[in-house]
Amino acid sequence: MRSKGRQWRDKVAIALIYPNQPSVGMANLGFQTLYQRLNQRRDVVCERVFLEIPEHGEMRGSPPPRSLPRSRESKSPLNAFDILAFSIPFENDYINILSLLSLSHIPLETQDRGPDFPLVIAGGMTTFINPEPISPFIDAFLIGEGETLLENFLDAYLKNRPTIEQKDLTPLLEIPGVYVPSLYEVAYTPDGLISERKASPPAPSTIQKQVEKDIDRFVTFYTFPKEASEFSDMAIIEVNRGCPRGCRFCAAGYLCLPFRNRSMENLLSFLKENRPREKTIGLLGTGVSDYPDLVPLSREILSLGYRISFSSLRIDRITDELAEILKKGGQKTVTLAPEAGSQRLRDLIRKDITEEEILRAVDALIRQDILNLKLYFMIGLPGETMEDIHAILSLIRKIRHTVLSHRYTTKRLGRITLTISPYVPKPATPFQWFPLLTLTGIKKRLAWLKKTLSKEPNVHVIADLPKWTYVQAVLSRGDRRIASLLKRVHENQGNWPRSFKESPINPDFFAYRSLDTDETLPWDFIDTGISKSRLLKEYLQARQQIASF
Numbered sequence: 001m002r003s004k005g006r007q008w009r010d011k012v013a014i015a016l017i018y019p020n021q022p023s024v025g026m027a028n029l030g031f032q033t034l035y036q037r038l039n040q041r042r043d044v045v046c047e048r049v050f051l052e053i054p055e056h057g058e059m060r061g062s063p064p065p066r067s068l069p070r071s072r073e074s075k076s077p078l079n080a081f082d083i084l085a086f087s088i089p090f091e092n093d094y095i096n097i098l099s100l101l102s103l104s105h106i107p108l109e110t111q112d113r114g115p116d117f118p119l120v121i122a123g124g125m126t127t128f129i130n131p132e133p134i135s136p137f138i139d140a141f142l143i144g145e146g147e148t149l150l151e152n153f154l155d156a157y158l159k160n161r162p163t164i165e166q167k168d169l170t171p172l173l174e175i176p177g178v179y180v181p182s183l184y185e186v187a188y189t190p191d192g193l194i195s196e197r198k199a200s201p202p203a204p205s206t207i208q209k210q211v212e213k214d215i216d217r218f219v220t221f222y223t224f225p226k227e228a229s230e231f232s233d234m235a236i237i238e239v240n241r242g243c244p245r246g247c248r249f250c251a252a253g254y255l256c257l258p259f260r261n262r263s264m265e266n267l268l269s270f271l272k273e274n275r276p277r278e279k280t281i282g283l284l285g286t287g288v289s290d291y292p293d294l295v296p297l298s299r300e301i302l303s304l305g306y307r308i309s310f311s312s313l314r315i316d317r318i319t320d321e322l323a324e325i326l327k328k329g330g331q332k333t334v335t336l337a338p339e340a341g342s343q344r345l346r347d348l349i350r351k352d353i354t355e356e357e358i359l360r361a362v363d364a365l366i367r368q369d370i371l372n373l374k375l376y377f378m379i380g381l382p383g384e385t386m387e388d389i390h391a392i393l394s395l396i397r398k399i400r401h402t403v404l405s406h407r408y409t410t411k412r413l414g415r416i417t418l419t420i421s422p423y424v425p426k427p428a429t430p431f432q433w434f435p436l437l438t439l440t441g442i443k444k445r446l447a448w449l450k451k452t453l454s455k456e457p458n459v460h461v462i463a464d465l466p467k468w469t470y471v472q473a474v475l476s477r478g479d480r481r482i483a484s485l486l487k488r489v490h491e492n493q494g495n496w497p498r499s500f501k502e503s504p505i506n507p508d509f510f511a512y513r514s515l516d517t518d519e520t521l522p523w524d525f526i527d528t529g530i531s532k533s534r535l536l537k538e539y540l541q542a543r544q545q546i547a548s549f
């Protein structure tokens with residue numbers, strides 16, 4: 001039952017909730033910028049809420065917390081707010097939404113929440129990939145980038161507050177990007193495929209993902225608080241959104257399109273006016289290395305007396321000039337993402353980098369005395385064979401050889417850290433139709449890599465646990481029937497194996513099935529701006545490539 005904090009008077013009180021640990025949420029730029037923007041409105045008060053859970057959370061099988069969740073600022077419980085706004089960047093956090101609601105004595109499902117309970121909304125990357133698995137728990141999703149969308153939503157909320165508080169959400173439907181799942185019915189064939197998706201008028205049949213057309217009209221900037229100790233001396237500034245590269249597996253690449261850059265002038269004048277106290281400026285963006293003025297901007301930032309850091313860099317963009325900037329910027333470790341060991345697999349995923357470019361980038365970095373490399377690889381990619389896995393080892397050996405060839409000049413040896421992640425097929429990408437590789441296949445590849453790489457000096461391997469890959473695939477490609485599985489996992493205190501056994505849902509149907517190209521997919525109703533036919537063309541090309549291997 002709702003009992004609103006008196007201190008907020010007539011303001012709309014929003015609990016902005018990051019359904020994971022504070023240290024993770026505090027380091028999330030999207031979450032923190034929303035918090036800042038909401039509090040800039042005079043008619044809104046926004047406070048932050050996190051799930052205080054042990055490392056890795058309920059998703060990893062830890063028992064959920066028991067205490068009543070409260071906001072950071074006024075220590076208010078969730079029921080004191082008008083709106084609960086979940087920011088959800090990862091599917092892994094779905095289960096934490098249920099924990100937060102139930103600990104707050106708020107019914108889990110929309111249909112059981114009357115006017116006495118806050119409005120529950122959600123946004124963030126996973127929700128505009130595929131919101132369906134959590135749709136029964138959320139009153140309204142905001143599909144797309146948050147800035148204008150959230151402003152428009154709040155304006156509509158304030159204009160129609162009494163109606164919306166009675167849980168009639170019709171006035172919100174005027175806002176492009178607002179998705180009210182309870183206004184849709186989904187029917188299934190006896191085989192479990194979607195046969196029909198019916199919208200109750202005036203709900204639109206398609207929801208258009210919202211993007212900020214002109215990101216240059218505002219600056220996204222953030223400094224980290226104490227909790228995010230890893231970044232405590234860094235200020236982050238976003239340089240661009242979207243990525244022009246189109247790697248076939250990459251959800252971020254497809255979902256953040258179109259590619260948009262901020263002007264260097266605006267970024268620099270912001271930094272000069274505000275003079276952040278932190279020592280390092282981190283440049284952030286989906287396609288940072290494709291920022292057209294990356295080199296001049298970096299040089300200017302260095303000339304202001306800052307160190308510089310990049311969220312990620314494409315291997316083919318690491319020139320001698322950029323390596324020199326990285327060195328001057330104080331970077332001791334650089335992260336590179338070859339993604340696959342063999343050329344044929346890199347071509348298949350459209351990574352568009354050659355082995356020569358990888359080794360040239362390593363060489364340029366080592367010559368600048370940047371000796372520590374973090375390398376990202378995926379296993380279980382479509383069409384992958386053990387030969388491609390062996391190619392990872394051979395590439396690492398060539399990289400080590402390049403590093404060692406400089407040992408007389410550098411006098412030191414750095415560390416090569418490999419992060420190996422099993423590939424999970426993501427909605428709204430060309431690879432959405434491919435199945436997840438079986439857990440047996442993933443384990444076999446991982447075991448071989450761990451064993452062989454452990455014999456390579458100075459090479460360290462970090463790998464995700466395969467069983468969580470399976471859970472992620474189920475949540476990623478699931479439809480609204482998955483909500484009942486989530487409820488069961490919640491009741492079983494995070495015990496996924498037991499819940500899989502008890503549930504009538506067959507999780508393999510979502511994880512291991514090759515999806516038919518003509519079937520209706522659970523997320524097809526979201527217009528991401530990239531047509532299904534474009535994704536399909538890429539998928540069919542990839543299949544042809546696999547057939548010709």
Ligand code: SF4
Binds near residue numbers: 244246
């Ligand atoms: S993997 Fe990197 S380069 Fe490729 S589309 Fe995604 S963000 Fe862009």
